Amino acid sequence: MDTQVLIIGAGPTGLTLAVDLARRGVPFRIVDAAPGPFHGSRGKGLQPRSMEVFDDLGLIDEILANGRFHVRMRHYRDREVLRELDMHEGRHPTPDRPYASTLIIPQFRVEQILRDRLGGAVEFGTALTGFHQDDEHVTATLGNGETVSARYLVGCDGGKSFVRKHLGVGFLGETWEDQRLLVGDVRATGLDREYWHGWGDQTGFVGLCPLPATDLYQFQATGDGEPTLEHFRAIIGRYRDDVEITEVTWSSLYRVNIRMVDRFRVGRVFLAGDAAHVHSPAGGQGMNTGIQDAYNLGWKLGIDALLDTYESERKPVAESMLGITTRLHTSGRFERDEDTLQLSLSYRDDPDAPGLQVGDRMPDGLVEQGRVFDLLRGTHFTTLERADGPVLVRPDGYVAAIGRSAIDDYFRLTPAAQHDHRRVTVRDRAA
Structure with missing residues (x-):
């Protein structure tokens, strides 16, 4: 082999x-x-x-x-700003969600x-x-x-x-042949890089989103045709005559x-x-x-x-x-x-069961040893010995078993999992 x-x-x-x-x-x-x-x-x-x-x-x-994070979207009619939007307004890191x-x-x-x-x-x-x-x-x-x-x-x-x-x-x-999207990475003048800029009417929309740590924008527009510099220029020209696309570094015509x-x-x-x-x-x-x-x-x-x-x-x-x-x-x-x-993504059997369940993402948090994620980081299984009972966490951060007998059963059925396994006694930092 x-x-x-x-x-x-x-x-x-x-x-x-x-x-x-x-x-x-x-x-x-x-x-x-x-x-x-x-x-x-x-x-x-x-x-x-x-x-x-x-x-x-x-x-x-x-x-x-x-x-x-938090790139605000600006929607225009020509040069007039109609509204601004942060799609993640009010979402900020917490101890369990860094x-x-x-x-x-x-x-x-x-x-x-x-x-x-x-x-x-x-x-x-x-x-x-x-x-x-x-x-x-x-x-x-x-x-x-x-x-x-x-x-x-x-x-x-x-x-x-x-x-x-x-x-x-x-x-x-299925393929939605009637719904196509022109996409490309472009260089452009006439816009600042603080906002995700967008225009739209009954014929479609076009957006230019600044790509961080580059001098590029991502261009997106509904429509058809070849994804060329000339076509992109014509599309943005319907909405703004003071914005010029100067270069296309990558482009594609996307079919849904x-x-x-x-x-x-x-x-x-x-x-x-x-x-x-x-x-x-x-x-x-x-x-x-x-x-x-x-x-x-x-x-x-x-x-x-x-x-x-x-x-x-x-x-x-x-x-x-x-x-x-x-x-x-x-x-x-x-x-x-x-x-x-995708933080609510779970492999649990019962989606409506209360509390932490087998198959759930193990949340981060602060304990005496530091961050929970720091204890989990690596290739190993981790048993977190908590005051309310032990929790076995898989290498991908999801709960494998809860309770001593369930953990023993898991290792009995999956003995290879014990080859890289750590136990950590954790206590809440405030305790």
Whole structure:
């Protein structure tokens, strides 16, 4: 066997998985058919739960340094400001929620931060051309003729996933051909960078959002046509004659797709991110859901007994995200709620049960030893010995078991989980 895990695709999903495997000491290779890194801002909103993931991975300082919270939106009629809006008005960090609102940060910067952590691990210009599997291995063929044997293969290769198609996995849903969005990263003059600027009328809308730590704006507009500099200039010219787009560094014509796979796993091959689910960009969920697919799968790749729970946990989440983004897209609503922050995401069995339950995100907090998240950070399971009883927390920050007998049962059924397990007696700081 050449490696433990072969990752196909070096976007946010594949890179997050690679970083998680690297810190666990799990051998992997990550390949991407593209000749080099992606340079666009297809996604630009990082949700609080994803920031908690990057906190655990030790990347949060770089992420925060390259992003910005509470970017106010300005809506205009020509040059007249009609209203201003902060989609996250009143949301601020608390002890249990250190990241309370969406961070504006371009996708290419998130990917760069992840790549920097990996060093030169990403093999660009390396396409997957075929694979087959048996009970022990996946044997993959790369575009350069190389054959790679891996214990597992993970397809993180986007909405047009070769891995998904080669598996024959269904991609159920629909394409809204009549709803298209022109997207691009542009340089522009005539606007300040303090606001997310937007114009709209009965014919459509156009927006220019400043991308932090760059001199770029993300351009978005409803409509069709080629996503060129001339076309972008013509669109903004309908609303403002004093704003000039001077350069387009990346652009795309987006068609609304709402689709999801019928399976996340086929034998030793897994699907994650856009390879498993695509949806409207409304609400900024796509990049984030993929990051959390990877975070859910990474630690399980070392515990065979838990691999089936990847699909059983992530498939309902993907279904929920498709519903949320579709509602936001059709309503045109800008305000955001708890669901879009992804902090309420849970793998619990009973959604209405009160209090902390198995499958819930373990909240942060202040105890005598410091922050709860500092105690959880790393590759280990953690038993928090609390005054009201012990809580076993999984490596991805979700509750695995509550109570002594339940924890003993968990380790009896999943003995591999004990290999990296810590116990911490915690007391409230105020006690």
